[in-house]
Amino acid sequence: xxxxATQRExxxxxSPKSMAELATSPDFADTEDQVFGLVSVLYHSLQxxxxxxxxxxxxERAGDDELVxxxxxxxxxxxxxxLRAKQLxxxxxxxxxxxxxxxxxxxx
Numbered sequence: 001x002x003x004x005a006t007q008r009e010x011x012x013x014x015s016p017k018s019m020a021e022l023a024t025s026p027d028f029a030d031t032e033d034q035v036f037g038l039v040s041v042l043y044h045s046l047q048x049x050x051x052x053x054x055x056x057x058x059x060e061r062a063g064d065d066e067l068v069x070x071x072x073x074x075x076x077x078x079x080x081x082x083l084r085a086k087q088l089x090x091x092x093x094x095x096x097x098x099x100x101x102x103x104x105x106x107x108x
Contacts, residue, residue, distance in 0.1 A: 038089040045082035049075045 052075035059067035 035089065035092055038085050038092065042082050042085040042089065045078045045085060049078035049082065052078060 052071045056068055056071040056075065059065075059071055
């Protein structure tokens with residue numbers, strides 16, 4: 001379907017940076033990248049915890065107590081990592097909100 005100039009412009013403005021652009025960008029460590037990293041760790045940790053739950057169930061059905069314990073430990077570690085990523089994400093978002101609020105106050 002043909003796109004209007006506005007749609008093409010919006011897509012250009014919102015399209016993610018390529019890896020090459022990110023790697024050579026002077027502002028690589030900007031908040032956006034830090035937030036992306038935290039969201040990624042949070043997502044993958046929760047995904048890992050969910051997988052470990054399934055592995056635990058499989059090990060229980062097989063009657064392998066050693067693997068049950070191992071997968072429970074792995075799940076716990078993944079959940080702790082997810083919780084820490086969530087806490088850091090909330091802190092960063094609060095800081096960003098405070099920074100934006102301060103900028104808004106300065107402009108007024």
